[in-house]
Amino acid sequence: MISSDGIRGYNDAIILSILNKNDSYGYEISKTIRERTNDSYVIKETTLYSVFARLEKNQLVVSYPGEVTHGKKRTYYKITEIGRNLLEEKKQEWLTTKDVVDQFLEGK
Numbered sequence: 001m002i003s004s005d006g007i008r009g010y011n012d013a014i015i016l017s018i019l020n021k022n023d024s025y026g027y028e029i030s031k032t033i034r035e036r037t038n039d040s041y042v043i044k045e046t047t048l049y050s051v052f053a054r055l056e057k058n059q060l061v062v063s064y065p066g067e068v069t070h071g072k073k074r075t076y077y078k079i080t081e082i083g084r085n086l087l088e089e090k091k092q093e094w095l096t097t098k099d100v101v102d103q104f105l106e107g108k
Helices: 003-023 025-034 044-058 081-105
Strands: 061-069 074-081
Touching: 003 025, 003 044, 003 074, 003 081, 025 044, 025 074, 044 061, 044 074, 074 081
Parallel strands: none
Antiparallel strands: 061 074
C-alpha cells in the first residue's frame, strides 16, 4: 500500500484525471482509485471531500445534485476548463518530477 504522504500532492491531479473522463461522485471516484491501483492506494473519505472542497473553491470543478440513492442525494462533480488546464500542467510536472527521481533511484 502506498503511503498517503507520498501521494498527497497528487490527489488533486488524480481526481481531475478521473473527472476528465466522466462526471462522477465521491464513492465512485474512491472505488475507481482503489480498483485502478489494485488496492495499493485507498483514499480516505475525509481526504476525498477535502479535495472536492478545494477543487470547487478554486473553480477546477463544479458540483451538481444527482439521483437519490438510499434516501440521500448524490453530489456529482464535473471538471471545468480551468481544471483541464491545471490537469495538463500537473501531467507535465509529474513527468519532470518522475524523471528527476528516476535519476537517483534508477541510477540513470
